Amino acid sequence: MxxxxxxxxxxxxxxxxxxxxxxxxxxxxxxxxxxxxxxxxxxxxxxxxxxxxxxxxxxxxxxxxxxxxxxxxxxxxxxxxFSSLKEDLTGISKGLYLAEMIDGFGSENSPSPHLYQLMIDTLTVLQADSSLEMPLRFFEFHLLQVSGLMPELYFCVECRNELEPDAHQFSPNVGGTLCLDCSPEDAHLRPLSLRALKVLRLIERSGILEASKLNISANLSGELKSLLSTTVKYWLGKEIHSNSFLERLHNETLPKV
Ligand SMILES: [Zn+2]
CATH class of the missing domain: 2.40.50.140 (Nucleic acid-binding proteins)
Structure with missing residues (x-):
């Protein structure tokens, strides 16, 4: 034998x-x-x-x-x-969220060195500063891209017209951004601000270090988080457990010392 x-x-x-x-x-x-x-x-x-x-x-x-x-x-x-990331509650929660997404999107016998590197790079940036939210948005966006689920950001996915610098709509179900003239029957359709579209385009073309340094308002950060995590969830077809945990951690009011 x-x-x-x-x-x-x-x-x-x-x-x-x-x-x-x-x-x-x-x-x-x-x-x-x-x-x-x-x-x-x-x-x-x-x-x-x-x-x-x-x-x-x-x-x-x-x-x-x-x-x-x-x-x-x-x-x-x-x-x-990544020992210092693991010693920090926010750091480990964010790291486990990434792990759960890789587990959900990654497949057996189908290697993606790009996805592997995305995981390592995101953990490295979070270890340096676990309070950052942008590394998670960068990860979600590029996870979709690597998985061939890259949302369209330049042309309306319905009428194929180039998007004007204006507010738009977004749906993971139809593959990305739509102009305001197109309104197909779609339960996943949601508004997309021009500022959020600009940040998504920047995330698409920049590296993780550049994207992580981006200083955006809490409102815009919330819009991007909701849009990208909804899209990831849509494709994964299930709730990501550690994301709900992160949500609770975020909403918890810490006692003043
Ligand atoms: Zn359109």
């Missing part, structure tokens, strides 16, 4: 769940194979060499063995632990 095939992959851990007595079922996003679910044998024992290497949001050089039904983790070497 041929020996089992092993492979190495740079990967970011998304989540894990306990399996059997001492194992972990780990969901990860690899740079060159897309999403992978693999078993960490004995990983819950304190003596396991995998302890501390399989925490969500950890970037790992992973060795895996091709299993009959599921791959087995044989070795893990931490490249980047």
């Amino acid at each position: 041929a020996p089992p095939k092993t492979y190495r992959s740079e990967t970011v851990i998304l989540s894990y769940t306990p399996l059997d007595e001492a194992d972990l079922l780990v969901t990860m996003y690899t740079k060159d194979r897309g999403k992978v679910r693999a078993v960490g044998k004995g990983a819950r024992r304190s003596t396991s060499k995998l302890v501390g290497h399989l925490e969500p949001l950890t970037v790992v050089n992973m060795s895996l063995i091709n299993g009959r039904s599921m791959d087995i983790i044989s070795q893990a070497e931490v490249i980047q632990s």
Whole structure:
């Protein structure tokens, strides 16, 4: 019998769940194979060499063995632990939101090095300043783009006319922006301000560092958040749990010291 095939992959851990007595079922996003679910044998024992290497949001050089039904983790070497991001409640909540979106959009046997890099870049920017909201908007927008669900921002998706510098409408259902003259029957249709459209265009053409430095009003930030997270949810077809958690965290009134 041929020996089992092993492979190495740079990967970011998304989540894990306990399996059997001492194992972990780990969901990860690899740079060159897309999403992978693999078993960490004995990983819950304190003596396991995998302890501390399989925490969500950890970037790992992973060795895996091709299993009959599921791959087995044989070795893990931490490249980047994002430890200061994980020590901060806002930071870890935002990081887990990204992980849940990658889990939802990423597919097995369909690698996207671009999506992998987007995850690493966004975690890096959030680790430097977890209070920023723009990295999440940048991530959501580019996640849609990488997934081929890129919303149209320059032409009305109905009449195909070039959009005037004016207020418009937006719907994930029809693929992006519509002029005010077009109003198809669409429950997802919503207003889109000119300022929000301009920021979306900037997010599209800039890098994450430039987009994250953008200083916008709370109103505009709220409009973009609602628009992009609704679009992501629309395509994912389900609520993203950590997003509701972020929402609660945001709305919580902190006691004055
Ligand atoms: Zn139109």
